[in-house]
Amino acid sequence: MARFIAQRLVAALITIWIATIAVTLLIHLVPGDPVRIMYSGFQTTDAEIEAIRERLGLDQPVVVQYVMYLGRVLQGDLGYSIVGDQPVLDTLLQRFPATLALTVSALIIAVVVGGSLGFFAAYKKGTAWDFGAMTLAIVGVSMPHFWLGLLLLFLFAMTLEWLPVGGSGWQNLILPALTLGLATGAVIARLTRSAMIDIFDQDFVRTAHAKGLPKTLVLYRHALRSGLVPVVSMLGLQFAYLMGGAIVIENVFAWNGVGRLAIQAVFARDYPLIQGFILFFATVVALVSVIIDVAYALLDPRIRYGT
Amino acid sequence: MSAALLRVEGLTVAFGHGRGRNVAVEGLSYHLDAGETLAIVGESGSGKSVSSMALLGLLPPRTAHIEGGRALYRGDDLLSLPEAGLRALRGNRIAMIFQEPMTSLTPVIRIGQQLTEALEEHRGLSGAEARDKALEMLRLVDLSDPPRRMRQFPHELSGGMRQRVMIAMAMALEPDILIADEPTTALDVTVQAQILDLMRDVQARFGTAILLITHDMGVVAEMADRVVVMNKGRKVEEGPVGAIFARPQAEYTARLLAAVPRLGARREEDGPRPVTADPARPGEVVLHAEGLGKTFAGRGGLFRKAAGTVAMDDVGFTVRAGETLALVGESGSGKSTSGRAVLRLLEVDEGRIELEGEDLRALPHGSLRKARRAMQMVFQDPFAALNPRMSVGRLIGEPMYIHGIAQGAELQDRVAELLRRVGLEADHMQRYPHEFSGGQRQRICIARALGVEPKLIVADEPTSALDVSVQAQVLELMLELQQSMGLAYLFISHDMAVVEEMAHRVAVMRAGRIVEMGPRRDVLGDPRHPYTSALLAAVPRPDPTALRGKLPKLDLDTLPMGALRQAAPNHWVAA
Numbered sequence: 001m002a003r004f005i006a007q008r009l010v011a012a013l014i015t016i017w018i019a020t021i022a023v024t025l026l027i028h029l030v031p032g033d034p035v036r037i038m039y040s041g042f043q044t045t046d047a048e049i050e051a052i053r054e055r056l057g058l059d060q061p062v063v064v065q066y067v068m069y070l071g072r073v074l075q076g077d078l079g080y081s082i083v084g085d086q087p088v089l090d091t092l093l094q095r096f097p098a099t100l101a102l103t104v105s106a107l108i109i110a111v112v113v114g115g116s117l118g119f120f121a122a123y124k125k126g127t128a129w130d131f132g133a134m135t136l137a138i139v140g141v142s143m144p145h146f147w148l149g150l151l152l153l154f155l156f157a158m159t160l161e162w163l164p165v166g167g168s169g170w171q172n173l174i175l176p177a178l179t180l181g182l183a184t185g186a187v188i189a190r191l192t193r194s195a196m197i198d199i200f201d202q203d204f205v206r207t208a209h210a211k212g213l214p215k216t217l218v219l220y221r222h223a224l225r226s227g228l229v230p231v232v233s234m235l236g237l238q239f240a241y242l243m244g245g246a247i248v249i250e251n252v253f254a255w256n257g258v259g260r261l262a263i264q265a266v267f268a269r270d271y272p273l274i275q276g277f278i279l280f281f282a283t284v285v286a287l288v289s290v291i292i293d294v295a296y297a298l299l300d301p302r303i304r305y306g307t
Numbered sequence: 308m309s310a311a312l313l314r315v316e317g318l319t320v321a322f323g324h325g326r327g328r329n330v331a332v333e334g335l336s337y338h339l340d341a342g343e344t345l346a347i348v349g350e351s352g353s354g355k356s357v358s359s360m361a362l363l364g365l366l367p368p369r370t371a372h373i374e375g376g377r378a379l380y381r382g383d384d385l386l387s388l389p390e391a392g393l394r395a396l397r398g399n400r401i402a403m404i405f406q407e408p409m410t411s412l413t414p415v416i417r418i419g420q421q422l423t424e425a426l427e428e429h430r431g432l433s434g435a436e437a438r439d440k441a442l443e444m445l446r447l448v449d450l451s452d453p454p455r456r457m458r459q460f461p462h463e464l465s466g467g468m469r470q471r472v473m474i475a476m477a478m479a480l481e482p483d484i485l486i487a488d489e490p491t492t493a494l495d496v497t498v499q500a501q502i503l504d505l506m507r508d509v510q511a512r513f514g515t516a517i518l519l520i521t522h523d524m525g526v527v528a529e530m531a532d533r534v535v536v537m538n539k540g541r542k543v544e545e546g547p548v549g550a551i552f553a554r555p556q557a558e559y560t561a562r563l564l565a566a567v568p569r570l571g572a573r574r575e576e577d578g579p580r581p582v583t584a585d586p587a588r589p590g591e592v593v594l595h596a597e598g599l600g601k602t603f604a605g606r607g608g609l610f611r612k613a614a615g616t617v618a619m620d621d622v623g624f625t626v627r628a629g630e631t632l633a634l635v636g637e638s639g640s641g642k643s644t645s646g647r648a649v650l651r652l653l654e655v656d657e658g659r660i661e662l663e664g665e666d667l668r669a670l671p672h673g674s675l676r677k678a679r680r681a682m683q684m685v686f687q688d689p690f691a692a693l694n695p696r697m698s699v700g701r702l703i704g705e706p707m708y709i710h711g712i713a714q715g716a717e718l719q720d721r722v723a724e725l726l727r728r729v730g731l732e733a734d735h736m737q738r739y740p741h742e743f744s745g746g747q748r749q750r751i752c753i754a755r756a757l758g759v760e761p762k763l764i765v766a767d768e769p770t771s772a773l774d775v776s777v778q779a780q781v782l783e784l785m786l787e788l789q790q791s792m793g794l795a796y797l798f799i800s801h802d803m804a805v806v807e808e809m810a811h812r813v814a815v816m817r818a819g820r821i822v823e824m825g826p827r828r829d830v831l832g833d834p835r836h837p838y839t840s841a842l843l844a845a846v847p848r849p850d851p852t853a854l855r856g857k858l859p860k861l862d863l864d865t866l867p868m869g870a871l872r873q874a875a876p877n878h879w880v881a882a
Contacts, residue, residue: 126369203410209365210405211425211476212398221424222413229415300415301460 001297008293012286019282020073023275024066027058034058038082038269078279079272083264088276092258096280099257102176102250103242109181110188110238115231117185118192119224125197133189140186145245149179149252165253176253180245184238191231199227229300236289243285311338312483312516313362318376318386320354320361331357333540335376339484344510344517346531346548348524350563350774351745354540355520359486361386363401364393380484399429402477406489408469412461419457422476429480444475447512448505466638467498471505478509485510486518491526495637496801500845500858503529522774524567525847528552529854536560548851566779567849568804574832578811579631579786586790587629589811591663593762593795594682597623599648599658601641618644619655620819621870626763629789631796633806633827635842636816642799645816646765649797650682651675663762680710683756687768689748693740699726699751700736707758725754729784746777750784757788763795770805782808803846807831815839820868825878835880838866 027034035053044052053059057068072079076089084091114137121133140148152175157165164172199205200223208222247259254260258277265273320332332354339345349355360366362378362385378385380401385393397403405411412421422444423437432440438457445453448471461469470490477485487506491499503526510517519530527534527548534551536544536559544557555561573580599622602615619641626632634642647653649660651667660667662678670678683706686692693702703722707713713721723733729750740748749769756764766785770778782805788794800806806813806827813831814824815838823836834840841861848855871879 203405203407204413206365207403207405207411207473208413210363210397210403211428212394212396213424213428214394217424217428222416225415226413302414302462 004297005294008290012290015286016283019279020070023278024069026275027271028062034271038271078276081273082270083268083273088272091261091273092276092280095256095258095261098255099246099259101173102180102255102257103246105173105177106180106184106242107239109177110184113182114185114188115192118189119196121193122196122200137186137189140182145179145183145248146252148183149249152179176249176255180242180249183245184242187238188231191234195230196223196227199223225299229296232292232296232299236292239288240285243281312341313339314379316377318358318361318378319374320357320371321374322371331540335542337535337545339516339518341516342514343532344519344530345533345535346519346521346527347535347537348521348527349537350522350776352539353537355537356488359488359518359520363397363403398425399480400482401484401486402480402482403486404473404477404490406492408466408473408493411473412469414461417457418459418461418472422479425476426479440479444479448475466494467502470494470502474505474509478513481513482515484516484518488520497637497841497845524564524849528849528851529847552851563776566776568808569849570804570807570846573807577828579809581790582783582787583790587793589630590628590793592625593628593663594626594649595661596649597659599623599645600656601644601648602656617819619648622821624814624824626795626797628762628795629793630811631789631798631809633798633800633810633813634816635800635803635806635813637801640816641819642816643767646767646797646799650684650765680759681761682763682765683759683761685752685756685764685766685769688772689745689752692752693748695740698736699738699740702751703755703758706755710759712759721758725758728757729754745773746781749773749781753784763797765797767799803843820881821871822868822881823879824871829875829878835874837861
């Protein structure tokens, strides 16, 4: 198991390392001069531009820039944010708890709602219940985040006035988390359904029935746990989608997380912040993937013991 | 009359409704007495499994319907019992074991819990009591170190061990009836013999009645007191096992028994049965392999290499035109690996493979493709070996097209000719694989292999997935093709009786090495290696009057596994 975790961690580190390369190249792939773009709103002389360029190291060859950047990143220095007027890392860490609260509650909603819906549909396979549940899931998968978010806002915040439109309290978390969670839940519902349909046909489920176990025990102890294995293995990917979705949702609901910050950074052409955000984002997704892989291994002993 | 433990009357089961309705079991009646073994035998589609699943309410809901009949057990009709009543009997008074031990245990739950949960459920035992009982049962089924087994997960156990766990699980509540659905079909023959012995032991100890569902006449002869023969959902015959084998009344039973290959039937003959007027005699060497080695890499760690699994070690043999060399052995013996290595479907680590004198391993890729024309493969599973989205005509024509042998109208003519050659109709080429039975599909596979006029056919368990009557026809076809066309066969099989029918020479494999090789008559009639003897002794005889004796105990540590030495003319044995 220790070896398994070590392997996953190395894979995560490689992912993050690749992200550092992408982040460095980013500046050079954008058409135009990054420094001029960054300071296009300010009155600057050519000499000042040159000075900034030199300060940011942008006059150096790309490889040198990369090595310098990597060196700073390793020391926890992601640069200085123009928007936040403070170090990028501090800006990100201030905002991150809000995003974490949003994505984790969304993931919980997605797993609970999607998992139950998929399990139920599989159990009722071929009936109107199954059809209804899967139609709902298709709608959920197809509808863009922001649109569902706006609909929920309109219904619960503006028409019914049950929940606030925006802000930072826990009541304000409900709608964005629901929006993000339901869309992902729809994907999980479909995954769970097909996994469970497979499992219900397995010999070992028949064995459990043949033992005379109560149906609930067969379903939850024998079938569900085995069926969750492929679903959990997909959660890492789903979490990455959730993080992506959070960028949009935070803006729709004015939720002050890193996603909203990222959009602000883009509009302000705050390159250090954009770079820092991408790297931070990649790191979070990679680490969450490790956690989910470990959970997956805990569920399936065949992976745990490496056979 | 009413003394029977279980009395089934007029059981009818159908799948689907209306026009799609398909009757799987029709008007089946039989009884099972306390403590006896009743075998229900039949080929695939006979309804033997469906009829016994119906008793316990284990048929797939919504698709299968019990349309009629009664199954009386201790005054209750199992078929009309409410789910709760049936559940109280299931696993408690009537237990079941299944064919596939590899998939019949829940992979994510420890063996211990799988054993104890039924005890806790039906007997209300406490955790500790259930645990003690489970340990006792594991000891009873001869598993070593029961406390450790309790903590293990199913994937850590071999197939035979898992079937022992299944038996322990089924017998823990000392049921009146054990329904065993093909309990040894997925197991190696030596393991099968041990499991059958174990089933008899527990039956004697607990006085359990066994309802044994099987297709294997050898198992029937060995285990059953009485036999019910089923065909196409109906009972065709019922009687004591001796009478069924000695004087079958129904024509179907007689045909079934005649199709069963019997080990020893050709003991006195040198080669396979001649099926053509002038059978080809073994001629030139087609295939020569020597020193083949293959190690499958293990899962290494981050920084260290893991020891791999040795699949083939110093394997060598020769096959001549018109000759069949059988590679026999149990699962993991390396027989299939050897077959694939010969076709270069997998890369060997070392050794030489010569096809008509040409070293295949030295050939560049292009020439290898040409060389492949001379050797073709027939696989075990004819359902998986044919692309379901291609018509039979395209399936058979494709290799000829690829090798530039024929195209257009000529290709059509050749496909038609090949179909007739393997006993199918020319107009079958428009159809798709799913429209054919297993035996017909295997004929299609053979036709596809023949199209490129190969010298050598590697047949990997070509009849293992087929019913015995179909197996007999496919084997007959293979013999006829060999004797009229002079084909060389590398025939991979676990079935000693089939090998006796087909082979000129036999190579016995164990743990990646050939332990004995020689003329079929010598190897099967006068085995010199203890493993060969054990393998032969474990084969169940389809004859209730001549049962196999006690299994010889193999001492695996002292088993000779060294280089081959000549023990008699052309008869090689590992030293």
